[in-house]
Amino acid sequence: MALFNRVPRAQSPVLHTLIADHSILTLEAQETLGDYAGDEDWAVDISTGTISFGESIFPVQVLGTLEGSVWQWAWHDRGFADRLDHPAISGITELRGRAQELQIPEFAEPAIKIDELSNLGLLPGAGLASVAAQLIGFNAFFGGDTGQATMFFAVDVPLDEPKMEDLNRYTQQAFHNTDNIEDALRLWAAKRNSRVSEIDGGIKVMLPDSTFCEFFLN
Incomplete structure (x- = not known):
């Protein structure tokens, strides 16, 4: 419990504002991804940088994992920690380096509590995942249940002309x-x-x- 208490809380004003400002973009992209995914099983191929839902395949990058209210960035995950140049996490590794420029210290923290961040009426972690995905050039995110945690991915989906x-x-x-x-x-x-x-x-x-x-x- 002492270790959990040392995890900082996400609270920077810029991050809260970006989640709100991206809300319409996020809702549109998530609905589109949901249409493609349907009830299909999902699978991620790290070697090719893709995620598939049945026959639908999209570019993907790993963002992080959420366990309870604690988010851990993929670059801190032991599977990637010794390979920060891994293509699957190149986007958020770069985002980590821009944390000071963007005035979002949460991007440089290995783990953060996100219980006070908006989830936009979607699943827990949605607000943070949506902003991170947008800032690395993807328009959607996917949260996959791994049993003990939810792993989040940035996904690039084709959007129809707006209506x-x-x-x-x-x-x-x-x-x-x-x-x-x-x-x-x-x-x-x-x-x-x-x-x-x-x-x-x-x-x-x-x-x-x-x-x-x-x-x-x-």
Whole structure:
């Protein structure tokens, strides 16, 4: 128990903000991954850097493991600790080196408690996993049950062209996980080839197909 008490708690303001700002992007990517995965068994091939769900195969990197409320980064895992240049963890190893630049000390801690981080209404660990995946260039994450813990992977899935009805739904879901939905909408639009313009009392988001929706934020 003494060792557990020495694990620092994730609490940096930048990390909390990034989880909220990525909420719409995360909900979209996770729903898409869920459509591909369905009820299929999952398998990861570290040698090829891929994860498969039946016939669906995607690029993957290892993020870390969650046991209880304690998250451990893959670069601290004994399976990778002596090979920090391993392709399967190259993304988060680089992220570790950028922790000070990003003002997110949690990325440099071997293990952290994440019980105060938002899980975006998904599974425990989702908030941290989503931000880590996005920052290393992947758009989704997958949490696989290993029996004693949940192992998290960054996954890159192809996204369809955005649809307004989907954006409205994701925005409604994300609204409960952020007090600044405008930033989440702006980040989503920047990543999804959509345009944002100011309107009285809010913003207008125009999709690539020229459909649009006005979001009133006051």
